[in-house]
Amino acid sequence: MSALLKTQNLTMRFRGLVAVSNFNLALSKNELVGLIGPNGAGKTTVFNMLTGVYCPSNGDIELDGESLNELKPHDITARGIARTFQNIRLFKDLSVLDNVKLGHHIHMTYGLWATTVQSAHFYEEEEKIEQDSLKLLQIFNLEKMAHFQAKNLPYGAQRHLEILRALATKPKILLLDEPAAGLNHTETESLMETIQHIREKFDLTILLIEHDMKLVMGICERILVLDHGETIAQGTPKEIQQNPVVIKAYLGES
């Protein structure tokens, strides 16, 4: 089976610093892959290159055989890669519902004229995304808070909302940057279930960065380990747990 997302020798240099070097990844459809590594290993840089925030210094990114190099972030989202952020980036002053509605942006079609005269087309689409957004909010039981300002949500709910906003773009691939950061034990457990649930429901391929080993080992089918920008290991959770190179990177040499 050919890979959905493929990167070849992806390298990111900031002047003299090599943040990521020769990163090779092949994501098949419906896979759930974890990307781990100590702080500063270059995990988020990989995400930023995949979503077009950074333009890679070297290497290629291909989605479904099409090159994503030098595409703008919004073009990449339109092609089916959505992401969340390590430090939550919600539209804080907007309502929870508006945040999810904004996720539907790329699927809206009515024009400015339809907006000005409030045509039937305008109402149909607005009504549709309102319903779709409320349905999405039900995944994390947020529908009761739909009219809250996003900044007033509890921390965990804000993380959930960010995932929903990304889901609203109807992506093929979802990139989650530390979805469990700051969540407590029970919240993390329910998040694990939800991640698997949304993967099945929306037929998603998921790549996630996480420090919570229980989550990573629990749900990922395959794990890549980065350290100082180099891919030091990849394999199933079991293999990674026993890999001496990984243990050394995390715990240091004894």
Added chain:
Amino acid sequence: MTPHSIFRQIILFIAICLILFIFNIVTPYVLNAYLCMIVIYCGINIILGTSLNIINGLTGQFSMGHAGFMAVGAYASAACSYYYLSPLLNSLSTSSFITLLVQQFFLVIALIVGGGAAALFGYLVGLPSLKLRGDYLGIVTLGFGEIIRVTILNMDSLGGARGFTGIPAWSNFFWIYFFVVAVVMTSFRLMRSYHGRALLSIREDEIAAESIGINITGHKVRAFVFSSFFAGIAGGLFAHFIGYLNPSSFTFIKSFEAIIIVVLGGMGSISGSIIAAIITTILPEALRPLQEITKLDFRMVIYPLLLLTLMLTRPQGLFGNKEISFSFLKRKKSK
């Protein structure tokens, strides 16, 4: 037929026109010329404030050159009607009623020309806003406004420093408030659409906005084009009401007046901009008697002091980012 059909929109349109038309006839009898003037200035300032609100309030880009757009609109529409439309109107030797109708039509053309010219400049200024943010954009737009003013100052065909005289005074209460309603309604509808939500998301977080597929470049430029189009129309209305234009009406102080309206009303609140525009127009006039009593120009001491107190007590502006809501009316209807 759905409640939101085009039919309903047309009824609404006709109703607004009728109301404005009645007001247009009645106002001169009810108000004296001075009060009429204040009402007219209120209207122009509402358009100006609401249009700047699209850039500063909704999109969160700090533009300080709004007077520049207004000047472009004013001079372009004035030149259009002075050099082309007015001679054309005079050459038509028909009954006075038809002349009156044609004149209204020509006014709209002149305004659209003015708005279009301003929109073109808005596009040109919008381009640097892609790279700049915050104070830096403010400085660029401020500079732009001054460039426009100085350019006009040196254009002899537009009157230069003497001012542009002889502009046909075609605009009146009806047309000014017609465009007030049009601009306010368009902004409201824009804000409630996905186009407007995209602008809001740019204000909130550009990186997040990009990550959900919003073309921030395109939307920023669009915001500038819209906003300057409306400012151009405000300028055109102003020119055709006074019949005289002078570059000194479009200094950066005029831009700051527009910014005061937006900030006072609350960034991103259209109702706030409207109320603030009315306050900032009426307040200096209402303080005039004070000047007569004290024989000193206290006006420009009290006015800023009042603004200062307002901003200290309500730093988020009169309305924050809220709007006057009519939803309670709808709820009653459904019961």
